[in-house]
Structures are given as C-alpha cells and as structure tokens.
Amino acid sequence: MTTSGPVLVIGEALIDIVEKEGGSVEHVGGSPANVALGLGRLGVEVSLLTQFGADLRGEAIEAHLRDSAVRVLVERAAATSTARARIRRDGSAEYDFDIAWGGFGDVALPPASVVHTGSIAAFLEPGASDVVRLIRAAGAAEVTFDPNIRPDLVGARGEVEARFHEIAQLSTVVKLSDEDAEWLFPGKAIGDVLDAVLADGARLAAVTMGAEGAVLATPSGRVRVDPVRVEAVDTIGAGDTFMASLIASVCESGSADLGRDRVAQIGRDAVRAAAVTVSRAGANLPWARELAA
Template sequence: MPPIKVAVLGECVADAFATGSASQGELTLRVLPGGSPANTAVALSRLGTPARFLGRISHDSFGAMFRAHLEDSGVDLSRCVTADEPSTLAVATLDESGQAVYSFHAEGAADWAWSTAELTSERLGHVSCLHTGSLALVRAPGAERVEELLGQAAARATVSIDPNVRAGLVDPAVYRERMPAWCALADIIKLSDDDLECINPGESLDRVCDTWHAAGARLVVVTRGSRGATVSVDGERATVSAPATEVVDTVGAGDSFTAGLLHRLHTSGLLGGRLDILGLDQARDAAAFAVRVAALTCSVAGANPPWARDLDG
C-alpha cells in the first residue's frame, strides 16, 4: 500500500431512507453507509489519494456494512477501533429538490466514545493531512479528545475541518462558541452556506471569512450548492461555478467536495504543512475540481462518490 497521505477522523452513520406509506402503517428502511467523515475517506480513496479512516466502528451489523464499504473503496482501516457500543443511525427524508433532512439516533453510539488512550498520535501515524468534522467535533465525550489530537497533528500536518452543522441534534451555539478554537487549529475550514448562516446568522460571507482568517485559518471554502463555491485565502476571494447537473439527491455531496478539494491540494504538492505557498489561483483550481466531484455525487442516489476514472476527460 502506498504511504497514507490523508487521515480522516470521525463517524460512520447508517443512513436509512424510508420507503412505503406511513399512512398505511408500514415503512421500509433502505440503509446505506454514510457519515460525513467516512464519506470523505471513501471519496478520497476513490479519487486516488491514499486515505486512512480513524473511527470507532461497532461490531454490529451496521459496523460490518461500514467496514465492507470503506475497504471496497481502498480506505485503510488498520487504525480503527472495534467498539462494543452500537452504530449511529440517521433516518433521512428527501425533499422535492433532493435535499436530505435527518433525524439521528446517536445516544451512546460507538462514534463518540474515544478515550485518551485510544486517540493518540501513534494511532494517527505519519500523514500529510488530518481532516475531521461533523458530529465527532461536538459530541461528548470524544470531542475533547478529537481537538487534542488536532493540536498535536498541527505541528506536522495540514489540518482540515468541516463543521457540517447538525442543528437538529446540536445547538448551533455550540459551533459558534468553538469556531475560534477550530480556526486556530485548522489550515482549512470548509463549510456550506447553510452552515455559515447557522453559525453566524445575518453576517456576510466576507466578514465571516475575515474573522476566521484572523483567528488562524489560511483557507476558507464555502460551498453554495448549484451556485458553486467561494474560496478565500488570507482575505483574497474568488468564486467557481458548479456544472449543470441532474440532481438525484445531495446526500454526501459536501463530503465529496471536501475530498475533491483535499485530493487536488495533495496532487498539487500543497498538503503537509501550513499551506504557506498556497495562492488564490491554486485554491480556485482545487475548488473547481471539487465542484465536479460533488456534481457527480449528486447525479446518483446516496453517498456514492465517483472514482478517478469517472472524471477522465
């Protein structure tokens, strides 16, 4: 196996999609592997960037599904913990535009139970980049351990964070309170425009980006759905357009974008430090590639990101 370049830390989630008629007293759940960090690791590996997933994966039936999905995509699971706690379940409802709204069943789940002895620099290993985000950043008791590892990794690797706000499960005030600390730890902050509005309601993108740059983040990327994405490097900003896409659903699109962004930064030789030589043109190029990856994910059902061959041409 080639040297691991990106480690992704966080949760696996069983995404359950309801079919049938509730009015007739019966629903059928179609369960697919998901979870923002796991989706990102899968997408990275499929694009060709060697990826390691750091997670606590349950030994239940959902956990077996996660392992098979990650391994089939080439993700390194050698540093995962096999956990006694159950997997996290999310029941998704799709609106008319294919946007998913989730209800989470996450209490006492394996994903959040990291101990200090489990989550160490030794488990992380030598990587160019550590990416994390979503519920792993905010769910006790593991969230504190995650932040500690980010601080340790920052001395030798690029740190990337996607808050991926889950307002139905975690009060947005928690994200608002933690953002300065995350920006101090991270070189890359990536989030959606919906996340931005949840964390800093009513504030302009320019103002928020400048605040987060001042707190320490070198690169801020805001995805904007069909409008593409905005990149901000130390206050210089540019926007990239999204390709026209026939959307099946948007599940996993943001995670695929993150993977595309990190993959392009990796292949450009930019990961592995503080992004000191990153310029706006390079950030724009990485985001333009990332929106293509996200668009392909939107064109199929579920979090099923493309392989490198799907982007040829």
C-alpha cells in the same frame, strides 16, 4: 489523479437510512467517513479513525470503506449509529439521528501529513474533546475542517461556536456550507464569513452554496466558482465530496502558495466532483477515473 498523503480522518461513520416513496434503503455514511471514502477513491493514502459497533451495520461500514482503499481504525461502540434521511422533492435531505460518540483511549495514530475532522465528531461529547486532543497530538502540517453543523445534536450555541473557533484556529483549510455559515455567523454576508475564518488562521477557506456554486478565499483574494448543472437525485454526500476534493488538491499542491489560478482550479475540481455525487443516489462519491473521463 494520484496524490500524496497520507491523510488521517477522525470522525463518525454511520448508516444512512434513506427514505423515499416506496420504501427505504441503507447506505454507509457519516461526513468524515464519506470524506475518507472520497479520498480513497481519488487515490490518496487515507486512514479513518472512527467508532461503530461489532454488528452487521458495522461490518457493512468496514467493508465499504476498505473497498475504496480506506484503512479503518475502529474504537468499538455498543452499536452502530444511524441517520434516517428523508429525501425532499428537490433532492435535499432531512435527517433524524441515533448517534453515540464516545471518548478515545490511548490511540496509536498513523503518520499523517494532513488530518481532517468535522461534523458530529467535532462537537458531540464525550468524544469531541478527544478529537481535538488527537488533532494536536498528530502534529500534521495541514489540518482540514468541515463543521457540517447538526443543530439538534451539537449542544448549546455558545459551546458550539467556541469549539468551532478552537478547531478553526488549528486548521489550515476550512470549508462551510451556506447553512453552516448562517448558523455560525447569523446575518453575515458570505464574504464576511470567509474573512472571519481566515482570521482564525486558515490559508484556504470555502463556502459552498449548493446549486449556486462556491466561493473560495485565501488571505490574498477570493474566487467565485460557478455550479455544474446536473439533474439532482439527492444531495447526500455532496459537501463531503467537495471537502475530499479540497483535501486531495491540498495534498497535490503541498506547501506551495495558493495563487488565484490555483484556487480557481481547486474550486472547479471540487464543484465538478460534488456534481457527480448529486447526480446519483446516496453518498456515492466519484472515483478518479470517473473525473478523468
């Protein structure tokens, strides 16, 4: 799949330290960095504006992203952030974070038709306010957003909810996990959550539900997408893979209206891509050639 762009992703890049029985292994991670990686592997022209240290882990991040055709724009941090992931028996992950997310100075943004952000970068100050400023400054036709809420990191609930809606109101595409939906809209049904996201102004909203598939919605209707059954190794990067596929589909569709058939295809492509990532260790997102095979 070769798609148009360019896309600018703004957000954290870090090292996932994945613990399983018998030891640990380090992988490049961070939700926005994973999304950028996935886009590069799908053939989308993509840049990542991020922060990491001038250290060995930072060098590993930069090399890994560039190997997947991502242009890396770095605001240097004192050290590279980490997330320690403990893999449960069902393949899901529990995280402990050592994160720093600072402000951005004057940044020369590359041209972009799509800007994406989410996760820690969208909520953790002092950098989060600058992320919103940069989204506004970019003036992209499409803004995509995945809150990927980390409750222990993002601050008081009221502040997080306000920031979510602030970015959602700038966004044309918003994706949440079912865990995000429950945290942001406690007690609400998935349909009501999608309605709330669309009311903020998105033209496409999605909620992923792990092994139960996903639901996608536009102002004119919604589509349920069945899961692709695979043997789960771990779920790290699955939601980011879904998001990268959504963005690639938006690039491919351009400004065209998203009818039911097109939305269903977008959802199937995203679920299938995420299933590939779940079937292997770490945030190892699929290449276009793998999805075409």
